[in-house]
Amino acid sequence: MFENLSQYKNFKAKRISSYDKTGGNADRWVIDAQSSRTIADIEGPGKISHIWCTIFGKWGEEDKREFDTYSLRKVLIRMYWDDEKEPSVDCPIGDFFGLGHARAYSYQCAFFNTSCNDSIEGTINPRIAMNCWIPMPFRKKARIEVVNEQDINIIIYFYVDYQEHKEISTDTLYFHAQWKREKPVAIKDNGGVNLTDKNNYLILEAFGKGHYIGTNMSIDNTEGNWWGEGDDMIFVDRDNDDKWPPDLHGTGSEDYLCHAWGMQKVSHLYSGQPWCEYNEYGNTHHNKGKVCVYRYHVIDPIPFKKSIRVSIEHGHANDRGDDISSVAYWYQDEPHTVFVKMIPAEKRIPEERR
Known part of the structure; x- marks a missing residue:
């Protein structure tokens, strides 16, 4: 620095x-x-x-x-x-x-x-x-x-x-950032096995040449128990080839976020959970309600020459239906694929249940 x-x-x-x-x-x-x-x-x-x-x-x-x-x-x-x-x-x-x-x-x-x-x-x-x-x-x-x-x-x-x-x-690339929100459907009938990213929460899909530099995620834990077992999966330059496994496959959401044994209230340089709704830090997997987390690939960016697809399971093998929103950050050449139209303001408001 x-x-x-x-x-x-x-x-x-x-x-x-x-x-x-x-x-x-x-x-x-x-x-x-x-x-x-x-x-x-x-x-x-x-x-x-x-x-x-x-x-x-x-x-x-x-x-x-x-x-x-x-x-x-x-x-x-x-x-x-x-x-x-x-x-x-x-x-x-x-x-x-x-x-x-x-x-x-x-x-x-x-x-x-x-x-x-x-x-x-x-x-x-x-x-x-x-x-x-x-x-x-x-x-x-x-x-x-x-x-x-x-x-x-x-x-x-x-x-x-x-x-x-x-x-x-x-060789200088242009900065990009895209927000999205989804409440994915929980999948309960796959026997706890997931060998595809088809039903994952999609953080980023980009085409061109560039590198992914990270995401922040806002998760509304609507199911009440531990949310962080979803694996991160990143496919790079696959040319419509979804052959398993992905180029980068993680071991759980908390692990991708550089935490372990649940999430802790920290704000580190490249990862953290700066806020959560319920501060039950005596409980290892305490994260009820809303949480905000981030992982930034500052010194470990993930380059792509043709395309990249970054996703994460919503619970182990996508067994949860939490309300998730995220911002993906990346650099790439232009032109980029036109973003999906931003959803209306009223649909961006978080649901309040307390």
Whole structure:
């Protein structure tokens, strides 16, 4: 991380932010209800190096402020590279920064950190600082759009820090991130044996040349007992050949997430569980209710030349029907396969059962 810090950097550091151009302190932009706004439109070649932002609802006197508690799921962040018409990043803003289930919680890892007041830790609340340090290079242009799919206006404070370069090398790939949600059907009649990824939860399927750099997952444990026995499976460059076994086959969800004997409340550089709904840490397999986990392949990316398919079982041999959502992160060449259309805001809201 620090080995090249002393070397001269041959780029120009730049920033786009929401600062008040009148010299005042209203350092925020408004995004109207059911509308979108481009917060950054940058000419290349260059590289986005850091994004900070925080959002809130209708602003005014303290007793007149109004916000939608589910803003972290109802507000989207989209990114477009060069002249593409379809986004390379399409996620609820909270999930993009690793905040699942529209919850606010503080954590830190290699790619992201977030920070909120202790009084709202773990609650459904958008008043949280969100940071991303994933490098995002581009050749011609970069555009970041924030989409407000709520019925009230929002305000956003933001920095987009980037670098102006003279050129971007020909082997440089483009950053992508995609959110999805599914409540898969539990399979109870396979005798506890699974020799295919056909019925797994699909984290990522991409075509082209690139490398997978990880995922965060938000799991709503609707069945109440231990959820983490589902194996991870990754097929690389198979050309429609699903011959068993996959190129990478894991031994369980907690193992893919670099944990053991259940999940622990930790936020490490490359893996962690920064939040869970029920803190029964005296019980090895305590994870009832909602959990948020991540695994980032920073020093162990998984390259592909033609295609990649990343999936994970929902329970051992897919014997569970939990509510799962995820963000997959990867780099690849363009053009990429157009993403499935984002589901409506009301279908992104987590189910609350307490």
